[in-house]
Amino acid sequence: MDIHCRPQNNSFPTYDKITGPYSTKPYLQHFRPIKCFPTKSPVIMSLLVVSLPMVVIVTVRYGADLLAFCRQLFNQAVKLTRGHPTVSIDKTHAFVFSNCTHGQVDSVLETFHLYSDSHPSLCIGQEKGEFLDEVMSNAAPRLVLELGMHCGYSSVRILRLLGPAGRLLAVEQDPETADKGEEIILVAGFKHPQFQVLTCPSAVAIAGLQAHMGDAQGLDLILMDHDVEQYLPDLLALEKWGVLSPGCVLLVNGIFCTEARPFLEHIQARPLCYTQRRQLQGLMELTWNRASDVC
């Protein structure tokens, strides 16, 4: 294919609709045809024919990954240039509410991911979310307590893996955040008998927990993702009120924070009561061995 380059004397030609660009006779002398694609070469042509299917296969197979990678790079660059803006519950809620498909739980989670790709977010996110999924699938809990509901991301993850008899008690101390989180849970398609939002500080929720447990014998899984300084007092209160069922799984986020040290010292000093299991990026899985008399 031949193309024409700009005229040397900068007197750029007008576009002639009938004969096409740069082809009217008076201007022809200004242009020097250049061969930009030697299509007549059989070697190049056969290379093209051979490589084209490979390009198509690679694009189909890895196109989404490549796109996601490029998007992440772009978002990181945007974050760097913008500095460190603060987390906005209103913006998180508005984005998820107006961009997800209502009633489709996967769409709600994907929209959260999309938002946190380019905005600061407090949600545990996809990687830890998948870890939470695994723990949920293994434990098959009946009653789950979530401390720190925020905008409902982890609540939605938990609810979608609960069995038909399963229930979630989600605690959030900030009333506005609790309303927004609850709305997102409803948008994801969950109904009120499946979950209850307790709008109060964790200590208050734990003290009154028995009233919300229904016919459940105890808590089977607890996600702690609220105030790290509150982890130990809340664990002690849970022990005191006797609401942990034998084998109860604790998923505790932010375990590397210095504020989490008293909590870690407590469980490490009681190896008969607590078994430390897996850990991912500061999200630690523990089990409570109530069977032991010492606990």
Ligand SMILES: C[S@@+](CC[C@H](N)C(=O)[O-])C[C@H]1O[C@@H](n2cnc3c(N)ncnc32)[C@H](O)[C@@H]1O
């Ligand atoms: C890190 S966010 C939770 C994120 C959530 N787990 C998720 O992945 O979507 C922490 C939330 O805990 C709440 N919070 C902090 N201290 C609390 C407390 N003592 N009791 C109840 N909620 C608390 C905050 O208001 C905030 O919304």
